[in-house]
Amino acid sequence: MPLAGKWIGMDLVRQEIVKSAKSIVVKVGSNVLTAEDGTLDRAHLAHLTEQIAEIKASGREVALVSSGSIAAGIGRLGLPKRPTSLPELQAAAAVGQAELIDAYEATLRPRGFHAAQVLLTADDFDDRGRYLNTRNTLLQLFRWNAIPIINENDTVSVEEIRFGDNDRLAAMVTNLLRAPLLIILSVVDGLYPTAEAAEQGGAPIDKIMQLDESIFAMAGTSTSGLGTGGMTTKLEAARLATSSGESVWIAGGRRPNVLRDMLNAEPIGTVIPARGGTLAARKRWIGHTVRPRGTFIVDEGAEMAVAQRGASLLSVGVVEIRGRFEKGDVVAIEGPSGRSFARGLTNYSSEEARKIVRMPSDRLAEPLSTARYDAVIHRDNLVIL
Known part of the structure; x- marks a missing residue:
């Protein structure tokens, strides 16, 4: 046939x-x-x-x-x-x-x-x-x-x-x-x-x-x-x-x-x-291929901003850091319900990210000496699952 x-x-x-x-x-x-x-x-x-x-x-x-x-x-x-x-x-x-x-x-x-x-x-x-x-x-x-x-x-x-x-x-x-x-x-x-x-x-x-x-x-x-x-x-x-x-x-x-x-x-x-x-090919790799090296736990407001409005993830919305990772690694983003709803390339290592949990973007230079990025994960490097 x-x-x-x-x-x-x-x-x-x-x-x-x-x-x-x-x-x-x-x-x-x-x-x-x-x-x-x-x-x-x-x-x-x-x-x-x-x-x-x-x-x-x-x-x-x-x-x-x-x-x-x-x-x-x-x-x-x-x-x-x-x-x-x-x-x-x-x-x-x-x-x-x-x-x-x-x-x-x-x-x-x-x-x-x-x-x-x-x-x-x-x-x-x-x-x-x-x-x-x-x-x-x-x-x-x-x-x-x-x-x-x-x-x-x-x-x-x-x-x-x-x-x-x-x-x-x-x-x-x-x-x-x-x-x-x-x-x-x-x-x-x-x-x-x-x-x-x-x-x-x-x-x-x-x-x-x-x-x-x-x-x-x-x-x-x-x-x-x-x-x-x-x-x-x-x-x-x-x-x-x-x-x-x-x-x-x-x-x-x-x-x-x-x-x-x-x-x-x-x-x-x-x-x-x-x-x-x-x-796009790059977002396939970020969102559905590479294994996350760690997790950002975020509050309800951050989850809504990222998942529904397409915003970048800011440090003020992050409540907890899990795992060890370096700048540029793929990290999962998890909401209050415990569900992982997004992944992205982190602008900060886990050590740096723990210093700026819950901190507004205009204050990041205080614990980090120099604030290199306003966003923990920029929306261009984010994939909603």
């Missing part, structure tokens, strides 16, 4: 999302690629990869965020179950990553494409220079007719530099590439309103127009045997992507021809359209 068929009677939202998606990020979960015996399901991987090659051949750019290295290593090593210790998991990933890339290359090469292994850690996104270099590398791979196969660098990652799951990594890659569409392929067909609906073969929710708490309440907290993320992590990834101007589509990765059906705008899975306009 071709990737662009007749759309008569098809869903208009899906049609528009597919038509605008000149570049696509596809995320494939561990369980989608793993056979019942714990080994890599090469046949199904090849089936999905054929469809990814068709997307590339249609003139779109496509990047693949693929889980499965640890699962592939478990199968290759003949382990009876998923290890629990960090050294064992990282060793399994080291063995499995080679098998994973080999499987992708075996399917892509006969179709005229290259499989390019890209292993990332959260530090690659936190550092602005490395972040831009990663983007430039991926764009060059596109020009060289390669399909990036992206995964977390499980062999070296530790808790402090982990993404947590590949759903979040996929959303961050989507932001990095400014791709209009993120497809998340899971072992479930989408978000179901209740567990009973999923168990009894009901239909998933067709569209989610707003990711509020009622939607997250439907997701539950379950994780699968080989994967690290359940539906909650997928919705969190969707919130990250859609708030930056990208759409997300969750569907069952074990469904035959799933990507072909999606690119034909078939009414499958759960679609979450983008919200609002597209953020």
